[in-house]
Amino acid sequence: MAQGANILVVDDEQVILDLFSRVLGTKGHKITTAKDGYQAIEEVKKGKFDIIFLDIIMPGMNGLETYKKIKEVDPNAHTIMMTGYSVEELIEQAMLEGVQDCLRKPFDIVEIMKTVEKVLEIKKLEERKT
Template sequence: MPQLMTVEELGRYLRFTKRTIYRLLKQGSIPAIKIGNKWRFDREAIDKWLRHGMEEVKGRILVIDDDELIRSLFKETLEGQGHTVITAGTGAEGIECVKRWDFDLVFLDLKLPETDGAELLKQMRSAKPELPVTIITGYPGSEMMERALKQGPFGVMNKPFDASDIITAVNSFLQARRARR
């Protein structure tokens, strides 16, 4: 028997807003069934849709984190999915990459040794205001996070996480971006 999800459950599963889900429904680009007057989503069909859709959409991703293990996890995981991944171990390297190349998504550690993530986010937004950023942090309620929030919207990935969390975050972001185009 299929595992059916509501719009709200699908939003949490994919990390999409309701608005994005309804846009995908209107476009007919997401597998769904209507039961009564409510949309329902078969989890297996959604997973297949994500895998198939991501065959076409690969991203150029920057990971800024001082922890070599985290950088390696992102690089190995995402390159294994066909994405191009650039890593930076310091804020200075990260901002240099942002100024030099275009990225579809940046993962930014909030706690960096010389420049904290909130300050680096401010510099990145100054250089490229539309650059999508996801903060990776073990300190979601910190003062640094409060300062980062002043720089405008961004995604958040709480530590600890694993390879499947990384894949889900990137696939969800790239699918949502594709749906907006």
């Protein structure tokens, strides 16, 4: 990949933010982190992201609510939900709203990298169509 992706990671657990920053940052991607949905929305208002990793269960505003607000700001946001809980109903709802995928905690680093590559490929194909 010639240039790294601009990636937003949203999770209330600092260890998750650190993991994504370390793993994806070493691959040349620019990582921005947010600790909650409100901060995530502000980051999306400030700039465009190639991929958004969004935790489903967070205090204040859950991932699905956050995703809906992000879509108001950036209707083309490529979003991957993350969860460590059994929240099938929320996952299903998120997929119906347009979320690309859902990663389950604990994460497999290879799975994170494959997900990034898959979403970037989808994004590239979409850009060719326009």
